[in-house]
Amino acid sequence: MSQPGSRPDPRPDGGRARELLARKWAYLLSGVAVIPLAVEELEHELREQIDALCAAAACDPVDTAAAERVGDHVVGLGYVGEDGLRRTVEVLGKGLPALPGFQRAEQAALVIGALAAGFLVANRRVVFEQQERMQLSLLKAVRDAKWHLKESEARFDSVVTSSASGIMIVGLDGRLVRTNAAVAEILGRTPAELTGATLFDLVHPDTVGMLREAMRAVAEGGQDRVRQSQRLLRKDGDVARISLTASLLRDPDGAPSHFVAVVEDGTELMLLQSELHRQALHDVLTGLPNRQFFGTHLESAVRRADPVHGVTLLHLDLDGFGMVCDSLGWLAGERLLVHVAQQLKSVLAREKAMVARFDGDEFGILVENTATTPNTAALAAAINRALAEPVYVDGHGLAVSASMGVVRGVSRNQEPAELLRAADQALRRARRGRRGQWELFDPGRDTADRSALARAVAMPGAWEQGEFTVRYRPVVRLADGGVAGAEAVLRWDRRDGRLPHERCVALAERTGFILPLGEWLLTIAAGQVRWWQRDASAVPLSVALTAHQATDADLVSRVVRVLDATGLPANRLAVAVPSAAVTAPDVADNLGVLAEMGVRTALRDLALGPDDVAAVRDLGIHSVRVAARLVELQSRADAAYVGALLPALVETGAVIGVDGVVTEEQAAWWREAGAELGTGPLFGPDHSAAGFHARLRR
């Protein structure tokens, strides 16, 4: 591709224009003809023919014999046939007059006419040759096999053969008797809408007279057939430019009975062809190359790969994409895919890379590495950063993350299929690594769930819009009712109401958005608590983590980052993980490292089972918080059962707290049973930072 402003084409003969024309010709021809040449070979052949045509046109008078030889040559390319000639005339009819050297209108006409004549002669010759050869073959076969061919009873009645063209059987009065699907397609109408209509209703008023005239002439026998460029009226109000050929059908007595008309969509042809080609190699939705194309490209890329740097193959799978579709619908999902496609392309804009869409929410990326290509980790991080930018779809701000399988290939002998398989396997491993977390987040997808899902996937956008605030829930000493700590909680103020902390967290947990959201909550709250430390009213900060956060491989680095940024001492922070999550991989490690740093660790949502007691002991947990549902259970009937489990817990030495305390009776019972701290409605609502501070100083 030449750059704007670069030097003009040095070739005086319009070499580039000829090349383009050859390419277009090859393109159209290969859509209808069987030619045993590769695309480039065919383009090369046709380029030579165009040169010959130009030379013929440049002669004065025009060298029609030379142009006829071109027609002969085109027939020799393969099975070209009438469709091939039609396309040839179309493309040259438009293209030749635009070439330098065609000043006079008749030059192109003469050249194309001569080409068609040469084509006709050669084609007839080829048909005769083939038929003769068939006769010979037949004779030979009969002779060879002493085989008697039953005489054919069938007569070859001259039927209109057709391709993708529209075909109509039209009454002498113009009424449509039968149409094929292509007609309906061209007109943008259903076949049902066409029954009963007349052809003349469908033709543009400006040109309908011309058609009536010609058809009358044919019916009266003055003319064999009609061939006109026409404009048909589409249902959507557009005009379809077509070429229409009509000839007469006669009944057994020889009287005219119907017309048969063939309609070809001229304007759409080029678009359609290129669109179809694009579709065959590209994904229609995103415009990215598809898996086929990617596979082919991979093959050549591996072969020409830089021997030192090789290629990098990434196989991506979007996390939580199914949820977007289930809650917001496929359309939203598709728009998200388009966005992802654009983001991926922009991330890789500086690399020699191909981004392809495989199936569904899977993408493939092939980077032909250079010395400046970022390493795999940096590349993966850049991709996830770009995807985390929310995009607004139907008012929902959506963001996604991707699991990736990455393979670096350096050997030119590497099998492309092998590379693809390896990347796929790596992706599966990446996904399996997360499954311990993700399985928890795959709830049944009933209809009632959909609105929740819709909220969940809209969270990133809402967060960016500032719809979330951090609130502070008092942690109270059961002994004297004094405030012993602040638990940071979320609140989401939506147009349709307010979502409390527990609901926000449950939703964010389902998409994985809890990771950035949780870090944000921690940062805001830690900064706030650090600020309060300036006076004597300082209390420790407590944050409840979800299962996903607890298993997050980056949990420690997130906490370190927050403590560094805010200056909050580690021992003023308590993180509470769900007791059900402690058996998941990494949780024990996370808690161990945090405890070493001085962060207070807690188990929450405690069910008071023997496993809980063991976990508290084994992991050196500082405090525990009994689940709100147990607090409620206790206050109803089964006090004995709940009480029986407490002594073992008290023995571990961990500070015991209870959540969800509603009544004075509950508070009293738990205080007696050995609990020190409590949270819940009994101790007042969540406060804003200012409100909480005021309460501390009260």
Place this chain on the structure above:
Amino acid sequence: MARTYDFLLGGAHNFAVDRELAAHVERVMPDARSAARVSRAFLGRTVQYMVGQGIRQFLDIGSGIPTVANVHEVAQAADPECRVVYVDKDPIAVAHSELMLVDNDRAAIVHADMRDPDSILDHPQTRRLLDFDQPVGLLVLMMLHWLPDEADPWALMARYRDPLAPGSHLAITHVTADNQDERLTEVTDLIKESRSADQLTERPHDQVVALFGDFELVEPGLVGCAAWRPAGRGDIADAAEMNMVIYGGVARKP
């Protein structure tokens, strides 16, 4: 059928009765020509692929009228040393091929029925041209849907695969109804009504895959034959269904 196919491709190697059947087919399925063209293009890509994999000898079962873009032209254009054995049961196709190949000592036609593999594999021409200690490119294109289930095409294919050397490749194209509306059924009915002895059995994806036996399908597997490594505009049809009506795949003997 071979001659009808040739007509659909645009050739004149056919008789009135063949063209009549083709016209009937086209009336129900106006895009039949592009399906024929696309499957022909698949043949070319397959042969080129196999040559690229080092295959220098080909056995083409059901070659029909080997006219434009045939196996020996494609293969010998890539490497003149390539040897090709064509097989057909139609005496006219055989006669035609003999006339055509009279000057080509690296290609020959065997008159045999695909249902009798021994007569093909042990044929003197086959033995003369093909070395079964070396990989062979076996092409069974647009053929197996002419065998009803009772003829057990799976067992038949095993008999072809077994004697081949490791590294041999097998290409199959097969008509399917997986991606079709009722039009294909109409075509099937047409063929049944025609005086052709051949009966069309469309098969679903898994049944076609099974025809490859323990050979390993190369990328992209068994797909609509237009989607098998398309390299240019000529490899696909305008109508999406025509790209999918014939399954095509290539597999390698491990």
